[in-house]
Amino acid sequence: MSLLDKIRRLEDFLRSNPGLAGVPVFLVNGRPVSLSEALAMLRSNVNVPEVLSGLQSLGLDGEETWILAEEFWRRVASARPDISIMMLQPYVPAMSPMEALQHIRARDEIGARLVQMYANMVNFIRARAGV
Amino acid sequence: MPRLNTVTVVRSDYDGATAVASSVLARAIGYMRARGFRVDDLYGSNATLENVVNSLDSLDSIFFTGVGHGDRDVFTGQDRRAMFRTCSDVDYKLRSRVVFLLSCLTGENLGVDLVRNKGVRVFVGYKVEFTWVQSRVRDPLADVYARSFFEPVLEFYYRLADGKTVKEAYLASIDKWNYWIDYWSKSNDPVAPLIVQTLVWDRDGQVLYGDENATIGTPTPIPLSWWVASGIAYGLPLFAVASVIILDMQTKSKVV
Numbered sequence: 001m002s003l004l005d006k007i008r009r010l011e012d013f014l015r016s017n018p019g020l021a022g023v024p025v026f027l028v029n030g031r032p033v034s035l036s037e038a039l040a041m042l043r044s045n046v047n048v049p050e051v052l053s054g055l056q057s058l059g060l061d062g063e064e065t066w067i068l069a070e071e072f073w074r075r076v077a078s079a080r081p082d083i084s085i086m087m088l089q090p091y092v093p094a095m096s097p098m099e100a101l102q103h104i105r106a107r108d109e110i111g112a113r114l115v116q117m118y119a120n121m122v123n124f125i126r127a128r129a130g131v
Numbered sequence: 132m133p134r135l136n137t138v139t140v141v142r143s144d145y146d147g148a149t150a151v152a153s154s155v156l157a158r159a160i161g162y163m164r165a166r167g168f169r170v171d172d173l174y175g176s177n178a179t180l181e182n183v184v185n186s187l188d189s190l191d192s193i194f195f196t197g198v199g200h201g202d203r204d205v206f207t208g209q210d211r212r213a214m215f216r217t218c219s220d221v222d223y224k225l226r227s228r229v230v231f232l233l234s235c236l237t238g239e240n241l242g243v244d245l246v247r248n249k250g251v252r253v254f255v256g257y258k259v260e261f262t263w264v265q266s267r268v269r270d271p272l273a274d275v276y277a278r279s280f281f282e283p284v285l286e287f288y289y290r291l292a293d294g295k296t297v298k299e300a301y302l303a304s305i306d307k308w309n310y311w312i313d314y315w316s317k318s319n320d321p322v323a324p325l326i327v328q329t330l331v332w333d334r335d336g337q338v339l340y341g342d343e344n345a346t347i348g349t350p351t352p353i354p355l356s357w358w359v360a361s362g363i364a365y366g367l368p369l370f371a372v373a374s375v376i377i378l379d380m381q382t383k384s385k386v387v
Binding site: 017018020022023072075076079080082084086087093094097113117118121124 | 148149151152211235261264266315317324325329331335
């Protein structure tokens, strides 16, 4: 797929899925980048090889996923600290976004499940965006 | 064979999560009763294994469903007491029945064991932690976020009570999950990514094992009184939310 095709696909995806535009999906030079930021970089010819490589590896598991999930929850905690994440499992039936973030930072069992949840969403984005 | 048009429901409510989910299940019970089903509702302190066994023995319900905390090998009742468990003999009480558990992770091992080894006709549940997002609104169906998670669950109950097969009800539920995933993907709400993430998780974790063509009975037409009652039940909270928003907007415009 050519660079122009990638840009066009990203534009189409972000136009029809604005709710997912701000999700951090890969790292560029160690910094979490969302698809809208990736598009801006491609358009302005900045970090193009890094962005293309990030799009290529979107949704792959690894250490990067923990960093990205942490950034994802940091953004949620900053946007709406007052909401609750509730579960029908006995150990943590309810938590705030900040508590979710702390689980990820502690890299405990709940944190690992939250990272898996985040990775599922990135796979969903990858399939839907087709980049 | 278990009796058609009969349902045993168990609803624990000892913490915030079970109380919210139980209140949703109350809507499903109302609908099933309106459709002519006989429902034995074991709620709160009645959500015990002993009561479930008595209900299944006396009513011989075709459909067993419940809300409670769960794990890969166990479904629990009130106060987290184990109810059904992988490799437990009491699970044979569910033989030949349709089972739906609104619970975390039971679709991973317990559901498989129930169908493969205990003779359960069909199992529907979740192989992940059933998770939802809620703001401060107490009624989950009046909550802008929580509603998106419970409508797909209710869709399964409603279609089953309409006489559809388990597969048809399951697919109708998946359609509802997809509707809300699309809705939030298009939203500019700052929490939209979290909602999409969690909806995808629940949708992909919803499993069906066993006889997809099973049904739970033949429904009767819904009486007018149910529509009136549910109109009031749904209408009043929505009216209250709309009024608060309008009053808030008016106050802000006066301040400006």
